[in-house]
Amino acid sequence: MVTLAEVAQHAGVSASTVSYVLSGKRSISAATRTRVERSIRQLGYHPNAGARALASSRSNIIALMVPLRTDIYVPVMMEIAIAVATAARTHGYDVLFLTGEEGPEAVRRVTGSALADAMILMDVELQDERLPLLRDCGSRPAVLIGLPADTDRLTCVDLDFHATGALCVTHLASLGHRELAVIGEAPAVYERHTGFALRTLDGVRERAGELGVRVLHRPCEAGYAAMAATLSRIFDERPGTSGFIVQNEYAVEPLLTVLRQQGRAVPEDVSVVAVCQEQVAAQASVRLTSVAIPAQEMGRRAVELVVAKLTDDPAPEVALIPPQLTISASSGPVLRGTHREGAP
Amino acid sequence: MVTLAEVAQHAGVSASTVSYVLSGKRSISAATRTRVERSIRQLGYHPNAGARALASSRSNIIALMVPLRTDIYVPVMMEIAIAVATAARTHGYDVLFLTGEEGPEAVRRVTGSALADAMILMDVELQDERLPLLRDCGSRPAVLIGLPADTDRLTCVDLDFHATGALCVTHLASLGHRELAVIGEAPAVYERHTGFALRTLDGVRERAGELGVRVLHRPCEAGYAAMAATLSRIFDERPGTSGFIVQNEYAVEPLLTVLRQQGRAVPEDVSVVAVCQEQVAAQASVRLTSVAIPAQEMGRRAVELVVAKLTDDPAPEVALIPPQLTISASSGPVLRGTHREGAP
DNA sequence: TTGAAAGCGCTAACAC
């Protein structure tokens, strides 16, 4: 293993000079810098991470806590995780991959051992048990991807799901739809008070109230059978339903398929607006009007906020990303008054 | 920050005693151990990771390199990653999350800086450019999830895809199918010589040769349009095709849908066997006869192998997991000689 | 069964 001392000797300078060439924390003459850099390259020197962390009390590691659950759509989680890792590297950080399994204990362990300089948490619940810990140890900054109920002294990034819900309703209402249904995430997601699902619903209801349209909300498990059952109940209760908002990637294709089987054409008979990953909207059997989950941007901004807090020390803030509606083939104006029962 | 020295003082023992209580590397009297443990708890002590890494030259971190690509099914990647992280924790390791983006340079960086004690690589290609580096620095063990062309001095874990391909053919042939088609991964996956896709194909062809059945292989992009085109070509070329092997999670549902649209009933007219994640097989619109990708087991075994190499120093080995065929509703005996063109 | 002390490789004052 090549050490800094060996590089220093090889270049004929002191250890601190090598260190400063590496960190750029003080000015170095061009000649010295060149010499040192050549030695580094020739010897294949890599600074020892442990030593550096010990001496500087900075590990250059950001911990990322991902949920273990798979009822929230996995590709989005992965897209965020990869965006975090990629963005972190551009700032000189590596990413430690923690699963939610350990719960709050992981926060204690990682901050306590100075393993990571900061944390990014995904899948935050409204009353998350990890939050008190994060609020305290202010020295180790944290950024949440998601929005808890109380954001006091917390930094958060998320899609503005409230605005997203409202936007979907506005779009459908503008096409003339007066009876809407929200096909939601699996019941478990609501039961554990996941912020994004509830906030979307709030936005939907608020705007629906303003515009005088009716809304029915139904959580939905993955799969075709579950979807068929859900749709039956919806049309039983509200036969006039003509607009769907679906926030559940696993439910998108089942929804389209079951509607087709029932002889309801999209968008002639019913319109569908999805809140989902862009790829899902594009590859569905009907190209979907949708609000995309900006996973990459969320990951990238989380890193930027973390790095900012590590560098300066700005006030906590909540960064909400405005939703963008992409209008495509699954939504259109109300065309027919009645649904042709049993039509092919 | 509480240090080991403070714990020692609080417990009235020397620093080394505290260290040995923690590591268990020498015997400690029950009384001393109790006293030290109490102090640790009272003071909320967590060993400093950097200091520990520096002194012991072990970081207790395993680096996991995940692919950036999303043409291989993301939920499987995530399942493996989570299994790795979970298994690693049970052995006292944390996981560093590296994306393939940096390529071989990441290997150099992580091993050079002693950031990680070992590496696990996913999405290995037949001729992977990271392999030479791994073979060299023998001190830092590596385990591949996947199988490159040359496994000399390398440790690998993977599903036995060759046997998987053979197993699928055997099953379909035993049901009387004589003309098979393989719906494969996206062309890009084959073009970059990804081992698992090619090995499956080898297994399919070998067994098909032995059993005298014909096989057509078609890579397939995600989406319904691509699938419709692919199926047309297959049935044009081999109208008698009655058995499908699909190895592409993104293609599963499109395949079933397009077959249905063409009036080909599953399994009455054609049988389908999938090589895919268990969840996909279970939630498809027809419950699929399939060989599951044992993602969790792969992740877990990769960690076990890494830990073993870190502990003892066993010879490199290749661990292939035998495939398990689950017979379900999508495969059955050949029933009809001819396909009813245009039937509903 | 325990303690004392010498590093591990690097950073960052403090000197010049």
Place this chain on the structure above:
DNA sequence: GTGTTAGCGCTTTCAA
């Protein structure tokens, strides 16, 4: 612009 040096907090000989 550069060198000297005192730690950072832990592990692990060596001694007792």
